Amino acid sequence: KQEVTQIPAALSVPEGENLVLNCSFTDSAIYNLQWFRQDPGKGLTSLLLIQSSQREQTSGRLNASLDKSSGRSTLYIAASQPGDSATYLCAVRRAGNMLTFGGGTRLMVKP
Amino acid sequence: NAGVTQTPKFRVLKTGQSMTLLCAQDMNHEYMYWYRQDPGMGLRLIHYSVGEGTTAKGEVPDGYNVSRLKKQNFLLGLESAAPSQTSVYFCASSYGTGGKNEQFFGPGTRLTVL
Numbered sequence: 001k002q003e004v005t006q007i008p009a010a011l012s013v014p015e016g017e018n019l020v021l022n023c024s025f026t027d028s029a030i031y032n033l034q035w036f037r038q039d040p041g042k043g044l045t046s047l048l049l050i051q052s053s054q055r056e057q058t059s060g061r062l063n064a065s066l067d068k069s070s071g072r073s074t075l076y077i078a079a080s081q082p083g084d085s086a087t088y089l090c091a092v093r094r095a096g097n098m099l100t101f102g103g104g105t106r107l108m109v110k111p
Numbered sequence: 112n113a114g115v116t117q118t119p120k121f122r123v124l125k126t127g128q129s130m131t132l133l134c135a136q137d138m139n140h141e142y143m144y145w146y147r148q149d150p151g152m153g154l155r156l157i158h159y160s161v162g163e164g165t166t167a168k169g170e171v172p173d174g175y176n177v178s179r180l181k182k183q184n185f186l187l188g189l190e191s192a193a194p195s196q197t198s199v200y201f202c203a204s205s206y207g208t209g210g211k212n213e214q215f216f217g218p219g220t221r222l223t224v225l
Binding site: 101 | 151
């Protein structure tokens with residue numbers, strides 16, 4: 001059974017810091033990995049999707065990497081801003097059209 | 112383009128009552144999904160659909176039924192609500208299931224069962 005773990009569960013940093021969020025998964029037989037952002041009381045917004053054949057994806061200040069063989073992905077946020085405060089979720093797609101989600105990392109960026 | 116919408120946004124039920132949650136998408140997506148989100152458990156897939164008229168069980172299907180009579184709508188039903196079904200419910204859709212296909216999520220329905 002696929003299990004997805006995100007560490008740390010919560011993170012508080014001062015504005016301007018570069019930071020890394022971690023995601024690990026137990027079964028490397030995945031089709032893709034997706035990073036989402038969730039604001040309190042809101043739905044999920046897709047940030048980046050990395051296909052199983054890719055090593056990384058970039059969007060603005062965000063960079064996500066994927067090492068399928070070791071079962072790890074990282075989300076790098078450069079020059080963090082208070083507006084980045086949210087919960088970040090990773091999810092892996094496996095066979096059967098299912099996404100398996102991690103528990104999320106709750107990020108707070110202090111001004 | 113509204114994307115994925117869900118109604119209602121909030122609902123309180125008594126144990127044993129029934130209700131239907133509606134999900135609608137205007138992106139002409141084939142695939143639709145229902146998830147529940149609970150503290151400490153992440154999101155878990157309840158049921159999904161790979162096209163109009165089809166449905167399939169996900170990870171936690173017990174106590175729920177679904178229907179996909181029209182391509183743009185996916186309904187989630189609770190026939191006899193239980194307190195364990197108190198949760199936030201999210202609907203999602205995707206064009207397909209290939210490596211490039213992202214899932215797009217609705218804003219959620221917060222359900223409390225007393």
